[in-house]
Amino acid sequence: xxxxNLDLVNQCDAFPYPxxxxxxxxxxxxxxxxxxxxxxxxxxxxxxxxxAEVFRGIPHWELDDDDRTLTLNAGTTAEERSKAxxxxxxxxxxxxxxxxxxxxxxELYAVYGKKKELxxxxxxxxxxxxxxxxYGIHLTAYTRSKETGEIKIWTPRRASTKQTYGxxxxxxxxxxIASGESPFESLVxxxxxxxxxxxxxxxxxxxxxxxxxxxxxxxxxxxGETNLMQPECQYIYDLELPDDTIPRPGxxxxxxxxxxxxxxxxxxxxxxxFKPNCSLVVLDFLVRHGFLTDESDGDFIEIVSxxxxxLEFPTL
Amino acid sequence: xxxxNLDLVNQCDAFPYPxxxxxxxxxxxxxxxxxxxxxxxxxxxxxxxxxAEVFRGIPHWELDDDDRTLTLNAGTTAEERSKAxxxxxxxxxxxxxxxxxxxxxxELYAVYGKKKELxxxxxxxxxxxxxxxxYGIHLTAYTRSKETGEIKIWTPRRASTKQTYGxxxxxxxxxxIASGESPFESLVxxxxxxxxxxxxxxxxxxxxxxxxxxxxxxxxxxxGETNLMQPECQYIYDLELPDDTIPRPGxxxxxxxxxxxxxxxxxxxxxxxFKPNCSLVVLDFLVRHGFLTDESDGDFIEIVSxxxxxLEFPTL
Numbered sequence: 001x002x003x004x005n006l007d008l009v010n011q012c013d014a015f016p017y018p019x020x021x022x023x024x025x026x027x028x029x030x031x032x033x034x035x036x037x038x039x040x041x042x043x044x045x046x047x048x049x050x051x052a053e054v055f056r057g058i059p060h061w062e063l064d065d066d067d068r069t070l071t072l073n074a075g076t077t078a079e080e081r082s083k084a085x086x087x088x089x090x091x092x093x094x095x096x097x098x099x100x101x102x103x104x105x106x107e108l109y110a111v112y113g114k115k116k117e118l119x120x121x122x123x124x125x126x127x128x129x130x131x132x133x134x135y136g137i138h139l140t141a142y143t144r145s146k147e148t149g150e151i152k153i154w155t156p157r158r159a160s161t162k163q164t165y166g167x168x169x170x171x172x173x174x175x176x177i178a179s180g181e182s183p184f185e186s187l188v189x190x191x192x193x194x195x196x197x198x199x200x201x202x203x204x205x206x207x208x209x210x211x212x213x214x215x216x217x218x219x220x221x222x223x224g225e226t227n228l229m230q231p232e233c234q235y236i237y238d239l240e241l242p243d244d245t246i247p248r249p250g251x252x253x254x255x256x257x258x259x260x261x262x263x264x265x266x267x268x269x270x271x272x273x274f275k276p277n278c279s280l281v282v283l284d285f286l287v288r289h290g291f292l293t294d295e296s297d298g299d300f301i302e303i304v305s306x307x308x309x310x311l312e313f314p315t316l
Numbered sequence: 317x318x319x320x321n322l323d324l325v326n327q328c329d330a331f332p333y334p335x336x337x338x339x340x341x342x343x344x345x346x347x348x349x350x351x352x353x354x355x356x357x358x359x360x361x362x363x364x365x366x367x368a369e370v371f372r373g374i375p376h377w378e379l380d381d382d383d384r385t386l387t388l389n390a391g392t393t394a395e396e397r398s399k400a401x402x403x404x405x406x407x408x409x410x411x412x413x414x415x416x417x418x419x420x421x422x423e424l425y426a427v428y429g430k431k432k433e434l435x436x437x438x439x440x441x442x443x444x445x446x447x448x449x450x451y452g453i454h455l456t457a458y459t460r461s462k463e464t465g466e467i468k469i470w471t472p473r474r475a476s477t478k479q480t481y482g483x484x485x486x487x488x489x490x491x492x493i494a495s496g497e498s499p500f501e502s503l504v505x506x507x508x509x510x511x512x513x514x515x516x517x518x519x520x521x522x523x524x525x526x527x528x529x530x531x532x533x534x535x536x537x538x539x540g541e542t543n544l545m546q547p548e549c550q551y552i553y554d555l556e557l558p559d560d561t562i563p564r565p566g567x568x569x570x571x572x573x574x575x576x577x578x579x580x581x582x583x584x585x586x587x588x589x590f591k592p593n594c595s596l597v598v599l600d601f602l603v604r605h606g607f608l609t610d611e612s613d614g615d616f617i618e619i620v621s622x623x624x625x626x627l628e629f630p631t632l
Contacts, residue, residue, distance in 0.1 A: 018334040019628035116614060183610055207606040211620045233617055235610065288604050290523040294499050294551060294632070298432060301549055301631045304527045308624035312335035315617045316610070 002270035006299040009306045012276040015215035035130050037119050038073040045131030046229045060084040081120035089126045100224030110179035114314045121179045131229040137187045138281040139237040141172035156254040164223045165275040183235040195247035206239045213309045231311050318586035322615040325622045328592040331531035353435050354389040361447030362545045376400040397436035405442045416540030426495035430630045437495045447545040453503045454597040455553040457488035472570040480539045481591040499551040511563035522555045529625045547627050
């Protein structure tokens with residue numbers, strides 16, 4: 001069965017909505033543990049009970065089974081909290097508690113409070129354990145025919161050896177935003193690393209085009225524990241490339257780049273060949289450029305809203 | 317105090333969100349009456365108790381104070397239901413029950429069920445009484461300098477004599493979608509009526525670019541009763557105009573068209589000169605075209621999500 005566009009959205013934005021399905025929403029919310037920071041009485045993420053349990057009794061962490069909260073209780077500065085988080089996670093990595101920690105990246109992700117202040121940093125591979133919002137950039141690189149105006153999209157296939165989503169299709173450039181890095185600087189860095197795109201071209205021609213936000217629930221393809229909650233915010237960029245600028249894999253993460261027509265891209269999406277969140281970025285591109293409309297898809301209104309889920313956690 | 321972009325969003329998307337403010341959300345939901353159609357046990361809109369009360373005892377309407385529902389109970393076809401709704405509203409107009417009915421338009425809006433089937437049509441001026449989703453089209457017409465690439469936006473000022481939002485700034489073309497009309501045909505019609513734009517140009521050059529969805533609560537400027545709930549879905553279009561195509565008011569609803577730089581438009585938004593939902597359409601344009609980014613606005617993530625609220629009612 002070919003996947004509809006709404007199927008593709010449902011794959012990625014998989015957490016129930018309280019307005020339309022309050023009982024499913026509450027069942028989830030009341031099962032999971034809220035991650036908090038002491039002095040900040042609100043959820044920074046939702047954690048599986050089986051994950052929260054592992055933090056019981058560890059210094060600087062307080063597990064409350066009545067309130068169903070896990071509270072980080074370590075100093076009052078981002079630096080103090082980050083240090084405590086790092087020590088805990090390093091120990092858990094040593095003891096082999098969580099499979100996702102085998103993908104340790106030595107990259108720090110930021111977790112923000114309600115005043116947009118940095119609360120703490122967390123090792124990238126551990127952020128889905130805590131269920132906190134992670135941030136990335138996704139770039140769609142495309143060409144436009146001078147004669148016909150036809151748009152084609154540069155579509156990379158991930159190396160089959162990649163730990164996560166190996167062999168699946170991707171956006172031209174995509175990557176996580178490290179703590180302290182701006183989305184645009186992250187974009188420039190990843191464009192060089194992943195697609196060998198000249199910095200000057202990216203700086204002058206890449207155009208910001210909003211965000212795609214959703215609430216992912218990890219499956220086997222992401223590697224490690226499944227059912228982890230992963231709210232994500234992707235900063236979206238478009239880049240129209242001149243005919244003579246060909247993206248080339250830069251770091252071994254990409255097997256090949258294809259220059260595909262809109263129909264070829266749609267076909268691959270229907271076939272489920274895209275990494276789930278990348279198909280959302282393609283859908284957003286198709287919406288903004290008039291290729292996906294109410295005439296072409298009966299779920300149009302729902303799709304456009306779902307590409308821009310309001311995250312219920314503080315964000316940058 | 318200049319209005320921030322988030323202030324502009326808050327003006328228009330004014331209904332609380334259940335995830336972030338469950339008590340405010342539930343207080344509203346539990347105060348208002350749900351509009352339903354018999355055999356369809358879900359909300360089509362929320363009605364003020366004072367409005368629902370007026371339907372008590374009227375044939376074909378059933379008010380349940382325990383469930384807080386108002387159910388339309390008239391036949392099983394859209395035609396039968398529409399007729400009953402029309403008779404009720406015509407009578408209410410005669411008896412002068414509702415001020416909004418003084419703006420009777422003789423235009424029908426469609427109300428859909430969960431299977432996207434037409435449940436009934438309702439006179440446009442009455443739709444905010446029922447709290448049902450209404451649909452419109454909004455077009456941003458702009459020019460792009462061949463030399464510098466600078467974009468300027470055609471910005472009309474509404475006639476000061478207009479019943480609603482007189483004298484405020486608007487999008488180049490905007491209008492409600494009549495029942496049975498497609499968004500694109502509605503666009504073509506309104507472009508001729510409101511801005512005297514050639515049909516051929518609109519058909520070949522206007523580009524669909526998604527939707528803007530929000531949950532408005534009417535104030536004095538909308539005319540008639542205040543605090544009515546008005547969930548809306550606007551289909552968004554962009555149209556790059558050649559230098560020699562000048563929009564001209566076609567039907568007396570517009571006083572003048574200005575060709576403004578992005579900075580001039582932003583300034584007018586800060587000053588609160590735009591009709592509330594039109595400023596959302598401008599914000600969406602600025603986001604999609606890279607003029608509003610995370611670097612330029614600390615509320616960027618929140619703004620992008622809020623421009624695309626997921627409506628909790630069935631839609632087309």
